[in-house]
Amino acid sequence: MPPQLREQLGRLVEECVKLCPMFGFYEMREFAGLDVNKMPRLTKYISPNGNSNSMCHMGMLGVCKFDDSSCRYVRVDPRDLTDDFVQEYIRVVKPALEKCLEALRQGKKARRPSPAGRGGRGGFGGAGRYGPAQF
Numbered sequence: 001m002p003p004q005l006r007e008q009l010g011r012l013v014e015e016c017v018k019l020c021p022m023f024g025f026y027e028m029r030e031f032a033g034l035d036v037n038k039m040p041r042l043t044k045y046i047s048p049n050g051n052s053n054s055m056c057h058m059g060m061l062g063v064c065k066f067d068d069s070s071c072r073y074v075r076v077d078p079r080d081l082t083d084d085f086v087q088e089y090i091r092v093v094k095p096a097l098e099k100c101l102e103a104l105r106q107g108k109k110a111r112r113p114s115p116a117g118r119g120g121r122g123g124f125g126g127a128g129r130y131g132p133a134q135f
């Protein structure tokens with residue numbers, strides 16, 4: 001997690017991971033309605049087709065399940081984070097993490113696609129990756 005985010009978000013993420021070791025975007029989406037397409041963007045991390053947010057948001061939170069070579073999204077270099085982006089990111093993500101923590105404390109579990117449907121490069125992505133598992 002970039003140091004700019006750690007002070008505000010580090011503890012919340014830690015608590016979520018304690019309750020849900022697989023904690024990640026499925027929880028954020030289901031418990032907090034977080035939409036990757038509405039996440040703050042940095043110009044440098046918008047993919048060449050111009051309409052997709054290519055940064056690894058789970059890497060931003062330190063919970064990406066993949067390493068640098070297997071994650072299909074781009075790891076953000078903390079030096080690329082602008083103050084405005086950091087403020088906006090915290091504004092969007094902090095309440096989402098709080099909702100997740102609340103849900104996890106109530107014992108809720110997010111639906112996940114079957115692991116059998118996933119192959120090759122993983123990561124957390126935009127629209128279209130969350131339908132029923134593809135075989």
Ligand SMILES: [Zn+2]
Nearest residue numbers: 056064071123
């Ligand atoms: Zn990732």
